[in-house]
Amino acid sequence: METFSSEKSIISLGSWLETPAGNYVRDWEHARLDELTADIFGFNATQIGLPQIQALRANRMPHKWLTDTLIPASGYDNVAKPLVVVQDFEELPFASNSIDLIVLPHVLEFAKEPHQVLREVERVLIPEGQVIISGFNPFSLWGARQIAGRLSESYFLPQEGEFISLSRLKDWLKLLNMEVSGGHLGCYAPPCETEKCLKRFSFMEKAGDQWWPYLGAVYVVQAIKRVKGMRLIGLAWKAQKAAAPQGVPATNKIHR
Template sequence: MSIQGFEDWLKTPAGQYVLNWEQKQHDLLVADIFGFNAVQLSLPSHDFLRANRMPLRFRCDDGRYDGFSEVRSDLHYLPFAANSIDLVVMPHTLEFDANPHQVLREVERILVPEGHVIVTGFNPFSLWGAKRKLSRRQALPPWRGAYLSVPRLKDWFSLLGFEMQAGAFGCYAPAVTQEKWLRRFQFMDAAGDRWWPIAGAVYIVQAIKRQHGMRLITPTWSDRMARAKALVTVTQKVDQ
């Protein structure tokens, strides 16, 4: 499983179809999430945090492919302190990683209590998921990888103390490669939301890190700003 080549696929008509939907969904979700530090894991050429207003926003990847990134790091051992990040977005990060459980555990470690995580992925229970099963080209993107269903992801979240907060499915057209056919199947997007809402090719889910029985006392604004400045120094050292 590797995310290599996925950036190139996103430039194709089918990739643009998926990317445009996911970018709009991210813009809607991250706009109303507040804090000081936000991190995007993988796909650094695309800014899924652009609508967020936190003062410090980082794009982090492991260096396996070309793309703008402020931080290069092993995603299984992120260079951020525990309880230091308010928001983490993971565009297709888990399904293309050999050890997604460890990545998610790291995300839980670095998130503050009540911090948010947003995950996008391909839905195995969709027309695209069916094509992946039948395709002889599973070594090529976007079929390479382990598609995670939303119920399975919800179970993983629950084990780590996350609570699912919001989610959506999208891209109901078949997995065709030509733009003219994607346009012809556009009617399925409107119909899909109404008639088969869980069968979209891709999904986006938002979860919150809960710590039950713990009273959350947030630091003062000056304390959070000092911690945010320290975080900048740490990430700059890692990147050098």
Template sequence: MSIAGLDDWLQSPQGNYVMAWEQARIDAIVADLFGYNAIQLGLPQRDLLAQNRIPLRQMVGDSATVDVVCDLRQLPFAAHSIDLVVMAHVLEFHDHQHQILREVERVLIPEGEVLITGFNPLSLWGLRRRLPNCPGGFPWNGHYLSVPRLKDWLQLLGFEVDRGCFGCYSPPCHHQRWLKRWHFVEAAGNRWWNPAGGVYLLRAIKRVHGMRLILPNWKQQASPRKALSVVSKKEIELYEP
């Protein structure tokens, strides 16, 4: 995930504000997820699997600082081999969003989980990128995906998606003092205008419906036995010579 301005943004008050919220939410979820293999796609500057106890955890991306260097459209993992995938701000900064999601679905085991974070276009952060004086670097140069749209894509791939959670209701201020002054809107936003948070976290589970093979009944049913009728003594005398 080599995006112009990403490293500088992560060191800024704005970047720390967003990543602190995302790290806390992801840590709380992955701490209770188990399995054998977990991968993180993108954002190698932050270890989002630090609180997870899966033995094999790998960072995957297209830069030299990751464990597995590859094209995210062609993940070098066998089908049904990964228990957990964490994707932090990958889809809105990639041109092949559908292909990446298809690859994630392919490598996940049945009942495997994927966590996706992204910038919310229906928020003050989404509005900021539409203003004339908006900067051209990260995070304003992405193609933001709304939560309903992303849910539709995941459901078409067979995922069961939760309602998601939103955060970072403060305006996208550059200075720490202004972010602190707007801190009071966090509790109000979470309660009154929840879907308007600057960023979101979606959790989805890969569901695979089992097939039941209906076979014909090969057992031959025995024909019912005929009941023997009782013959009276008078009837016997009629047939005697």
């Protein structure tokens, strides 16, 4: 596997997704992403990073591809989409207002400049284009386990990640005129490392949705790029100013 940039930290997340806990997260995200992307229409869609999650498999756009910072040496057939190799995610090789849908699976929390990644996403999205972002929730059992791991140097999740809260992410999107339109929280089981332990707590998935929905370990957020309407203020304003005031009797207009 040949890398082309400093975006190496997300590679550790790709390896982590092969663990029992990683499979648990991947299965949950696949179900949520399939649900969100199935009815998004357009022409061009791209997934940025992390090919271990097939974020666009349920989408029906004619042009779909993966944008990544590395070339897989083998096994790329499982990704089942064309590949666009970039130096980093802070500079995307797409024209402005050209992409209908962008999916960012865990990219922001492993990027050096997450703000710049979002700015690039906003730039290349068409007006009313959509972005879907997944990430780990720091205010969860998994987030608490990760904080404890920093103290003991025994990490549950890849240590390079800077997990972003939902409220913080929504603030970033709002600053870019991106309106949150939907989302999900899930993976309520404790941070177990074995499949047996995760299955033992499978009942918490439904209970979490009902009783503590904001404590899910993983979130998926969907947002739409809004473009404010333009107003003509040049010649149209001058013409309106030169027109006679409304409500003036016709006789007065003739006299003037």
